Amino acid sequence: MKAFKIAGLVVLKLAVITLYVFVVMRLWNWLMPSIFGITTLTFWQTLGVLLLCKLLFLGSGWNYRRRYGPPHSVKHRWKSGFRQKWKEKMCNRQTDNDEQ
Numbered sequence: 001m002k003a004f005k006i007a008g009l010v011v012l013k014l015a016v017i018t019l020y021v022f023v024v025m026r027l028w029n030w031l032m033p034s035i036f037g038i039t040t041l042t043f044w045q046t047l048g049v050l051l052l053c054k055l056l057f058l059g060s061g062w063n064y065r066r067r068y069g070p071p072h073s074v075k076h077r078w079k080s081g082f083r084q085k086w087k088e089k090m091c092n093r094q095t096d097n098d099e100q
Contacts, residue, residue, distance in 0.1 A: 021047050 025046040032038040041049065 021050060024050060 021043060025041055025043055028046065029040040033040055
């Protein structure tokens with residue numbers, strides 16, 4: 001049963017990626033040739049352009065600050081007394097506003 005669920009998620013993810021690439025390709029082929037005189041793109045060229053943009057602008061996916069930096073999870077904030085500190089801050093803000 002678990003294998004079917006994983007296979008279904010893989011198929012769903014591939015379908016979403018395919019739809020995304022198709023939408024970008026159609027928008028590119030509709031706008032870019034008429035505005036800038038650029039040639040049209042095929043599906044695979046569009047996939048390559050999107051992959052290139054991801055690598056250039058978002059990085060390769062290795063986010064060292066997230067792995068080796070301080071944890072920013074909700075559970076960590078909750079355990080560190082985040083809720084109590086937030087309440088104190090809001091109470092101080094409320095009293096400061098009342099004094100003015």
